[in-house]
Amino acid sequence: MDDSTVAKLEGANLEDLGIPTGRLAMWWFLASEISIFGGLVCIFVLLRWRHPEWASEAVHTINAAGALNTVVLLTSSLSAVLAHQAAEDGRYRKAARLLGATFGGGVIFLCVKAYEYSHEIHAGFVPARSMFWSFYYLMTGLHALHVIGGMVAMFVIMLSVRKGLNPQRVEYVGIYWHFVDIVWIFLFPLLYLAS
Amino acid sequence: MFDSWLPEAASSYAEKIDGLLVFITVIVGAWFLASEALLVYLALRYRRVEGRPAAYIPANTLRVMAVVLVPCVVILVFDLVIDAVAAPVWHEIKETQPPHDALIRVSGEQWAWRFFYPGPDGVLDSADDFEVVNEMHVPVGAVVLFELVAKDVLHSLWIPALRLKQDAVPGRSIRGWFKATREGRYEIICAEICGFGHTLMxxxxxxxxxxxxxxxxxxxxxxxxAEAGHPGQR
Amino acid sequence: MAHSAHHPPVGFLGRYVFSTDHKVIAKQYLFTGIFMALVGGFLAYVIRMQLTFPGESIPGYGHVSFVHYNAVVTLHGTIMIFWVAMPVLLAALANFLIPLMIGAEDMAFPRLNMLSYWIFLLSTVVLLSSFFVPGGAAAGGWTSYPPLSGSAAFSGGQWGVSLWILAVALEFAAFLMGGINFITTAFNMRAPGMKLFDMPIMVWLQVVAAIVFMLSVGPLIAGAVMLLLDRLVGTGFFDPAAGGDPLLFQHLFWFFGHPEVYVVLLPGFGVIGEILPVFSRKPIFGYRMIIYATFVTGVMSFIVWAHHQFIAGIDPRLATPFSITTILISVPIAIMVFSYMATLWRGSIEFKTPMLFALGALAVFLLGGVTGIHNGTPAADIFLHDTYFVVAHFHYALIPPVFFAFFAAMYYWFPKMFGRMLNERLGVAHFVFTFFFMNLTFLPMFLLGFMGHQRRIADPRVFDTLRNAQVENLHWLATIGAIGLLLGQIPFLVNLVMSLIRGERAEANPWRANTLEWTVPSPPGHGNFERQPVVYRGPYEYSSPESSEDFLPQNAAP
Incomplete structure (x- = not known):
């Protein structure tokens, strides 16, 4: 068999799917994540709709903190995009610095969240208080775990991309971070604003 | 026929359910036996014989695939027929509520059934209600409306002779009805696992x-x- | 590719324990799954003995109290579905076969793959440890419906259910990692020339199963977390007293639980689809039709779940729509079964052990399939729900993929896995015992179900309607069947051990098959393929006019 046959046959594969394996894996991972958060959001919306009285509990969430966190997450997503661009251009130290900024955004987000939790718990709004608070802690807690997981991954990638290793992973962790961001954009109006 | 295996039928809709069971069993049984016979026939008829090579039939045209697709279309028709026959039975039993002659609240708890009767005023949750544990009495030929509740965990009200089964869910009150058509003593069972006393419920x-x-x-x-200590009450 | 740095491992630990080689991980899953099958089988023995001799001491177990009985039933179901069917059919077979069948040197993410196994092993340890904690193992049925499972006050033990939830959650995490690997490997690592529709049916069905799993499991993961919070933190998601709803958990469970049936069924059907053409020397009948039918099954499996809840207290007007989707799913499944049968037509069939088990799987599955119509019809389900009819139905539907197809796969791929052939005579004996005793065990249960015998009761003699000779005889038959079925596995285990030690050495392609795994030595070395194979055709070109022989490997140059 000559080389042109092999080249032609390899071409047949690329026409099926030209997505890098890592990105494909991330998309499938997020598909399963969507079914977790999607399921929760659907349940919450249905129940919330049936129970208008939850509004009296929802007013006690700290809207300003939620809004601040929304801004923080959106900004950190921006630096993740810039990090991806820098990695594409081969500017790995800059990519690492920008990932560091995103990481910092995660830290701020978690600090604000911790402040909220402690404030709310001191005021007696504990998970077992009512269904609204159960859902509030479940959904924001699950989201915060995703933030922490993303930060761990980002830290590892930051260290390796500085040395120019696996720069494509900057994009993958960025996709993940956008997802975490989008989940928050659903949670913020549902849990904070709708009261 | 296998319907002799079924428990005694003692409600107005028992025979409809039994008839449905026979109807489905006959249809799917015929398909099952025919498919099984075909499978055995094909396996034996086309066993390896020296000098008889296999035919090359990749079945990539609709014409050849029709061998499989046509029977499947027929199955589709049978499926729809079964549901068309069954839907009215379900509708009658679970989706409609004929005018009732008696009203009973049935409550499941770990591990007993309690039955609340409305008393002479015919209204539940009034002073003349009374309660019996582990024995329900109903008049023959009367439509009984039941209100099914559960106190702690899931239970399932299962009266085989009436062909009646309905889960009891804490926090819900589920209404249903039956009309017993034959006098006698029957069993009421819990059909949903409800803890270690489940078997004895x-x-x-x-x-x-x-x-x-x-x-x-x-x-x-x-x-x-008398027990409640309200002798003067109506 | 990530594998350029993939050196052959050194040392015993690197080679057999902390290995990233997909073949080793497959065997780790395989042996863990077989071990758990023995545990699950022992629990089945306890159930059968208790029902036949209620209250008496069972040899090897002792006296079964009602508390124990519920735990035994719960763990039997949990283990057989999550710790046998999933690791063996999905993890072991997909891990071993996907890279070999598509001409790849390993999975796309070998280290993720290793992590998947070790998390799975951890989940196994957590589950098994729950037998020994105060209060005993989970006893709320494999579905763990709250409120029963939501509070220690209702079900006894504080630890059992919590460990059960933890184990199941870990197991799901393991299979999510596995699933990502299966999908990306099949999509992105195929040998040059292999188009998507040149992949063997086994690969396709594993991929569809992995996708269905990944898209359906999310809500149950959420549900499991909620249940755990209810137990540990005092939230009331499923507690009506706190404003929660027990039915919510049922929806979350079955939104996953019913697709899960197809997650298990499809790999089993994949095995049958590989074996039938080889031993009929004929192309599979309607390759694309089968794959399209799989897609339809996968999509439809998401809209049938409420048929588990016809009488659970849901709005009765939902029953008929869900019944229609349920009954309609029989159509794509029938397409698959009939295509398999049509593969036999005008073939040249050789009854080797793998073929016997594949045909046996079809024969048994037919009964499991048609009885699904009974259960899927709401009005009939009023009577049959939660009776032994359901038990018989799902054993007839799941034993063919989980055991028959698995055994077929073992007899067929064992040479490739271990480099030695399994003994044919012991194999046939194993098949005869398994087929006969399986039917002896579960046929009587259909009749018990028609008699109104409900599931999950520890002693039928409590009930007037069940206290008779007929019920007793049927239980006897089923118990004899179950013990025979368990003893019938001895030839298989003996065969495994004997053949591993001194079985006939296997050549590269003992069955004269077309797929790529048979083009490498048995067993394949690290990295699988010495030279990158190139694929020229589909996997089932048997008795093709293009070849003088009755098979034409995918990589044979035209």
């Missing part, structure tokens, strides 16, 4: 004629009111 159903039922009601009312 059974009660009796007494289907009796109007006179006996009246007498039983009177006797219950007397005792119940």
């Amino acid at each position: 059974k009660s009796g159903l007494v289907v009796e004629n109007q006179t006996a039922y009246r007498a039983w009601l009177d006797s219950q009312q007397g005792t119940q009111l």
Whole structure:
């Protein structure tokens, strides 16, 4: 068999799917994540709709903190995009610095969240208080775990991309971070604003 | 036929469910036997024989695939027929509520059934209600409306002779009905796992004629009111 | 590719324990799954003995109290579905076969793959440890419906259910990692020339199963977290007293639980689809039709779940729509079964052990399939729900993929896995015992179900309607069947051990098959393919006019 046959046959594969394996894996991972958060959001919306009285509990969430966190997450997503661009251009130290900024955004987000939790718990709004608070802690807690997981991954990638290793992973962790961001954009109006 | 295996039928809709079971069993049984026979026939008929090579049939045209697709279309038709026959039975049993002659609240708890009767005023949650544990009495030929509740965990009200099964869910009150058509004593069982006493959670159903039922009601009312200590109440 | 740095491992630990080689991980899953099958089988023995001799001491177990009985039933179901069917059919077979069948040197993410196994092993340890904690193992049925499972006050033990939830959650995490690997490997690592529709049916069905799993499991993961919070933190998601709803958990469970049936069924059907053409020397009948039918099954499996809840207290008007989707799913499944049968037509069939098990799987599955119509019809389900009819139905539907197809796969791929052939005579004996005793065990249960015998009761003699000679005889038959079925596995285990030690050495392609795994030595070395194979055709070109022989490997140059 000559080389042109092999080249032609390899071409047949690329026409099926030209997505890098890592990105494909991330998309499938997020598909399963969507079914977790999607399921929760659907349940919450249905129940919330049936129970208008939850509004009296929802007013006690700290809207300003939620809004601040929304801004923080959106900004950190921006630096993740810039990090991806820098990695594409081969500017790995800059990519690492920008990932560091995103990481910092995660830290701020978690600090604000911790402040909220402690404030709310001191005021007696504990998970077992009512269904609204159960859902509030479940959904924001699950989201915060995703933030922490993303930060761990980002830290590892930051260290390796500085040395120019696996720069494509900057994009993958960025996709993940956008997802975490989008989940928050659903949670913020549902849990904070709708009261 | 296999319907002799079914428990005694003692409600107005028992025979409809039994008929449906026979109907489905005959249809799918015929398909099952035919498919099984075909499988055995194909396996034996085309076993390896020296000098008879296999045919090359990749079946990539619709014409050849029709061998499989046509029977599947027929299955589709049978499927729809079965559901068309079954839907009205379900509709009658679970989706409609004929006018009732008696009202009983059935409550499941770990591990007993309690039955609340509305008393002479016919209204539940009033002072003349009375309660019996582990034995339900109903008049024969009367439509009984039941209100099914559960106190702690899931239970399932299962009266095989009436072909009646309905889960009891804490926090919900589920309504249903039955009309017992034959006098006798039957079993009430819990069909949903409900903890380690699940096996022992059974009660009796007494289907009796109007006179006996009246007498039983009177006797219950007397005792119940006396026990409750409200002799003067209506 | 990530594998350029993939050196052959050194040392015993690197080679057999902390290995990233997909073949080793497959065997780790395989042996863990077989071990758990023995545990699950022992629990089945306890159930059968208790029902036949209620209250008496069972040899090897002792006296079964009602508390124990519920735990035994719960763990039997949990283990057989999550710790046998999933690791063996999905993890072991997909891990071993996907890279070999598509001409790849390993999975796309070998280290993720290793992590998947070790998390799975951890989940196994957590589950098994729950037998020994105060209060005993989970006893709320494999579905763990709250409120029963939501509070220690209702079900006894504080630890059992919590460990059960933890184990199941870990197991799901393991299979999510596995699933990502299966999908990306099949999509992105195929040998040059292999188009998507040149992949063997086994690969396709594993991929569809992995996708269905990944898209359906999310809500149950959420549900499991909620249940755990209810137990540990005092939230009331499923507690009506706190405003929660027990039915919510049922929806979350079955939104996953019913697709899960197809997650298990499809790999089993994949095995049958590989074996039938080889031993009929004929192309599979309607390759694309089968794959399209799989897609339809996968999509439809998401809209049938409420048929588990016809009488659970849901709005009765939902029953008929869900019944229609349920009954309609029989159509794509029938397409698959009939295509398999049509593969036999005008073939040249050789009855080797793998073929016997594949045909046996079809024969048994037919009964499991048609009885699904009974259960899927709401009005009939009023009577049959939670009776032994359901038990018989799902054993007839799941034993063919989980055991028959698995055994077929073992007899067929064992040479490739271990480099030695399994003994044919012991194999046939194993098949005869398994087929006969399986039917002896579960046929009586259909009749018990028609008699109104409900599930999950520890002693039928409590009930007037079940206290008779007929019920007793049927239980006897089923118990004899179950013990025979368990003893019938001895030839298989003996065969495994004997053949591993001194079985006939296997050549590269003992069955004269077309797929790529048979083009490498048995067993394949690290990295699988010495030279990158190139694929020229589909996997089932048997008795093709293009070849003088009756098979034409995918990589044979035209």
